[in-house]
Amino acid sequence: MTEVRRLVPHVAEGVADADTVTWARAMAAAFLRPRMDPADLARAAADYAGQRLRGVYETGDPAPVATLRSWDSLMTVPGGEVAVDAITSIGVRSTHRRRGLLRAVLVDDLAEAARAGTPMAALTSTQGSLYERFGFGLAFSTRSLRLDTRAADFRDPGPTGRLRTLDVATLPSAAAPVHDRARRRHPGSMGRSTRSWTTLMTGENLFSGMRPDRERHAVLWSDATGRPGGYVVYRVAQDWLGDSAEIAVLDLQATTPESYRELWRHLASLDLVGAVSWSDASVDEPLPWLLTDLRPVTAGTSREMLWLRVLDVPAALTARRYPVTDRVVLGVQDPAGHAAGTWLLDTSDPTAPEVATTTRDADVALDAATLGSLYLGGIDPRVLARCGRLEELTPGAAGRLARLFAPPSVPWNGTRF
Ligand SMILES: CC(C)(COP(=O)(O)OP(=O)(O)OC[C@H]1O[C@@H](n2cnc3c(N)ncnc32)[C@H](O)[C@@H]1OP(=O)(O)O)[C@@H](O)C(=O)NCCC(=O)NCCS
CATH class of the missing domain: 3.30.1050.10 (SCP2 sterol-binding domain)
Structure with a gap:
């Protein structure tokens, strides 16, 4: 016998309750994530405060055989924003696949969102062929790009404004308001949780097994009046021996053309660096148009980003x-x-x-x-x-x-x- 159950995560002092931890362990296993000790798992699962966890449970087993997590989010649309049911962490125990458990847990979540009056559901997917049968359509893709920084020559003399480095203590308060303004410029851009900023800077989450990523850096750009206009978070993707490290952009948000230009100028001027890559840039990224020669920017593969389901x-x-x-x-x-x-x-x-x-x-x-x-x-x-x-x-x-x-x-x- 199986049944779909909905849990409300309880988090106290940065640590999640036992049912939530059991759910998180099951989800991590379905995604082949590293095993974690209970204390790390309880800290990782604290990210789920305020969200909805669903599991399919078999009689007599406290661990779910299927998982799904969702929360209320806001997505920018032309001329405004719309409430969406943001869905993630759909995972099924490896011994229980292809018995309809994904279907059971997703149909249950969509039904609740529809009852609550949420107009749409949204997700990003590990596989391209999974969600259409549930009414999700691909809304847009992203594209990877690579900048050869040694060859990059900016059209304007610059630089302008001021750059400031951020760390795990300063990123959340500095980046959140900038992101909130920046996301309104892009239909399809989603709101973010308070906790996501810490995770972005430390790399510590359930998917990394709470392993800290100590190679992350963040920089905030402010205009001449001191108003923050954009930020970038990046990591060293390849070592710098030989003077040509590769930097990977993890997040870049700009509210004005000037902030966009100056963040890229910063990335392109980093010592010891030969290339900057970004796996989830927009398909029409303006970067090449900042340069006197477009060729140092090469576009890579395009990947599906957001799937939308009208409810x-x-x-x-x-x-x-x-x-x-x-x-x-x-x-x-x-x-x-x-x-x-x-x-x-x-x-x-x-x-x-x-x-x-x-x-x-x-x-x-x-x-x-x-x-x-x-x-x-x-x-x-x-x-x-x-x-x-x-x-x-x-x-x-x-x-x-x-x-x-x-x-x-x-x-x-x-x-x-
Ligand atoms: C992908 C996964 C969630 C599927 O779960 P499942 O319980 O086996 O799926 P279901 O049995 O409910 O299948 C539902 C439908 O999806 C189809 N389907 C399931 N997995 C599929 C896959 N990998 N590729 C294509 N179709 C798939 C099934 O054939 C079924 O189709 P039908 O209803 O039209 O007959 C599970 O294999 C898993 O946990 N994978 C690892 C984690 C992961 O990738 N999660 C997805 C994150 S976006």
Whole structure:
């Protein structure tokens, strides 16, 4: 006999309760993470304060055979933000795979989020083919890049403003407000928890087995008036013997073109360093355009970043703004029911889009996952129409959707979760 149970983590003085620790151990094992002693595990699991833990439990076994963790987060959308159920830590005990346990725990979480009125769910995935069957569509990808710092020549003379190094004590209070402003510039960018800043700087979390990463550095840039404009956290990815260390950017957030430029100037001017790489840069990263020659920046592979699942069509679609006026009817199929229906999206008033069920004929037919892909404007509906993922029932409807959903800037989110 199995049942899905929901736990509320209790954390006191930075240490989690016994049930939460048991849950965390099971999750770590499913992801092949290092074994930890109970004290480290209890500290790692303290990150889950305020979040929802789900487990599938077998009768007589205190440890779950499947895990899922979720929390309420805010995601930037064109013209505002929307509440999302952020989902992570989906893991199944290696002896219990392919028996429907992932399905059981995820369906339970999505049902609760829908009941609570949360318009959407979001996740990042280790595998590309897992979540579409649950109504998640890929909303956008990131791309890796590499800068050859020896060849980088900045267009402006600079530098401007002031740089200050941060450490584990100063990063949280300095970076959090900057990130909160920076994330509003990128549709798809998610809010972060208070604890995440400490983890970002120390590298100590459940996935690293609480092993500290002592190679991390952080720098804050402020403008001439002293107002912080951006920060970067990076680590030494390859040793510096031979004068050419490679630096890996872990997080870079900028609120202005000047802060963006000066953070990159800092990275490019580090002594002992020959290259800077960033695995989760935006697909349209402006870095090359800062340089007199674009070639020192090479773009690498692109990877899926955020998957979105619409749970409440009117709430999700009215949370964002649209750059053109139109009236489009979407016929959405969703076997789970959350997004199913024929919906009229009316953007006649650009400040207050309206969505209602309608008996009119649909202009396009699509499934819930495809709606998740369209939502932020990161995937072109004409491409989805060309492969049959979206069916044009009115000629030209995919082009109208492309104009309607076009985002003010390319969607990006800087961290996987
Ligand atoms: C991936 C994982 C969570 C799947 O769990 P599971 O309990 O075996 O999955 P389920 O039995 O509920 O399968 C649900 C559906 O997903 C499919 N599926 C499961 N694992 C899959 C995989 N690795 N690739 C493709 N499809 C997969 C199943 O075939 C099933 O499809 P169906 O319902 O259409 O028949 C589990 O193997 C695991 O813990 N992996 C290691 C950790 C991990 O990668 N987690 C995912 C983090 S994003």
